[in-house]
């Protein structure tokens with residue numbers, strides 16, 4: 291192959307990657323650009339540039355001009371809901387992954403797949419199903435409905451990431467621990483858990499993000515006083531259509547990115563200095 | 568000597584995986600301070616035996632006793648048996664010192680006791696200055712030393728090694744063999760060592776157990792087993808061995824000798840002391856270093872002298888190995904010690920006469 295041909299190939303491949311990247315990120319880009327619009331309508335392309343709508347957002351935070359509960363309460367609900375779903379799916383997911391590795395039985399592979407099914411279901415189906423279920427058994431408070439609903443969505447991610455870490459864990463390490471006098475619980479705590487720490491952390495990160503961003507299932511389970519952020523944005527979108535929502539969405543995306551960075555940093559750092567779990 | 572209580576005793580231990588019998592009716596003792604090697608080809612059940620002693624595999628039948636106590640059903644963490652894994656299995660998220668302290672920590676030892684004992688163990692393996700390193704910062708030999716220190720610090724009263732040297736290069740392997748053996752003798756700690764390398768087993772062990780397809784073939788000191796193999800399998804597993812088949816034509820009970828008419832031509836006298844007559848056809852086994860070249864040129868006719876042609880000559884430094892073809896093209900290996908004056912002078916195509924001294928021949932049924 292000539293060097294010209296190689297150059298051409300590189301340029302083609304490069305443009306392909308850039309175009310595809312732009313396509314993937316286009317929703318975010320459009321929202322991002324729109325949030326700086328000067329006009330009052332939520333349209334693309336934006337006309338002019340201003341930070342006006344970010345200021346408007348600040349008003350929302352202050353005098354709660356939107357729906358009740360206000361923006362701040364909604365944001366807290368989402369943060370807290372994500373944390374609960376994360377904690378729940380880490381505890382349950384790690385134990386499930388551990389159990390699945392430990393006990394080999396007929397139909398093992400099938401059961402392992404079944405734990406991951408909720409990722410593949412249409413979320414509308416999960417939402418409707420849960421709604422029916424919760425109206426059948428009355429008295430489940432709305433916060434618990436939300437946590438249980440989100441757990442269904444987040445649990446598979448922890449099972450996958452913790453399971454993948456467990457698959458690469460050398461069983462001889464656990465045997466060595468037992469040989470040195472550690473009982474099963476001690477072995478799990480001192481050897482197994484620290485060895486799969488990065489899998490757990492990334493599963494936890496996924497769990498929080500999935501819960502924080504979820505709209506569909508949340509939409510079927512929320513109540514007036516428990517209105518997570520995605521639902522709050524959606525309902526405001528129906529009442530007031532102006533670029534302040536684009537500003538809010540941009541902030542949410544930024545927050546998500548910050549969380550990603552922090553967690554990524556934690557995992558990498560942890561590996562570097564060998565933090566113990 | 569049977570008054571002593573053995574450190575470890577296996578009684579008719581059997582383990583099968585599905586239809587394969589990994590270990591079949593294995594019984595043996597390990598005496599205090601003894602270094603015992605389990606030797607055998609791949610898949611003969613050595614690792615399974617070791618894992619049963621450590622408690623990771625539960626035998627289907629039989630008992631395992633540790634100093635007279637039945638430990639067959641004890642979980643691994645209640646046996647003070649220290650297993651050194653082939654890949655060492657050091658905990659990657661802990662420092663060397665934390666690795667060595669692990670067993671003590673699990674048993675709830677006081678901090679000062681732990682510190683002293685970790686120091687003691689690291690000094691034993693000549694690595695006191697490596698406590699703060701991590702396992703991946705150590706060479707293979709150093710990792711192995713840490714693995715040994717780790718089981719010693721945990722208070723093992725018995726050491727188990729599963730192919731401990733297979734990840735080391737040839738030179739380091741020799742050095743570690745010597746070092747481990749010296750440490751084991753200094754501590755007087757009973758040890759079982761698993762290997763498929765007969766050189767390694769012979770150079771380290773007080774006693775050997777040769778295994779084949781899940782069963783014990785023979786048990787004894789390295790010399791006993793090398794010189795008096797009880798089966799064709801052991802004879803051939805314990806080093807190079809010539810095998811000459813033939814028909815038994817006579818037995819002299821008074822002298823304890825049988826006479827063999829070799830398929831390759833010639834007659835061979837071999838010791839035979841069995842209570843029954845040897846079978847009609849038998850095989851004579853003979854080590855290459857026991858054969859001597861009596862003279863060059865043709866001739867022969869006497870018993871235990873065979874004529875042949877040198878086909879190949881391999882110079883190995885201290886010895887030279889000659890591949891000598893007999894009349895029917897069977898090859899006989901002859902090993903000559905090289906003297907100060909140089910290697911033996913026989914080259915390819917030289918006609919030679921081999922002397923096979925009767926006491927060195929082992930006769931076995933075909």
Ligand SMILES: Nc1ncnc2c1ncn2[C@@H]1O[C@H](COP(=O)(O)OP(=O)(O)OP(=O)(O)O)[C@@H](O)[C@H]1O
Pocket residue numbers: 584587588589607608609610611612613614615616763
């Ligand atoms: N967990 C297991 N499941 C099924 N079969 C097994 C298992 N462990 C061992 N075996 C079988 O038992 C037999 C003995 O295996 P073992 O590992 O004890 O051999 P070994 O003497 O240690 O061999 P090597 O020198 O290759 O390590 C083999 O046929 C092996 O395939």
Ligand SMILES: [Mg+2]
Pocket residue numbers: 613614615
């Ligand atoms: Mg093995």
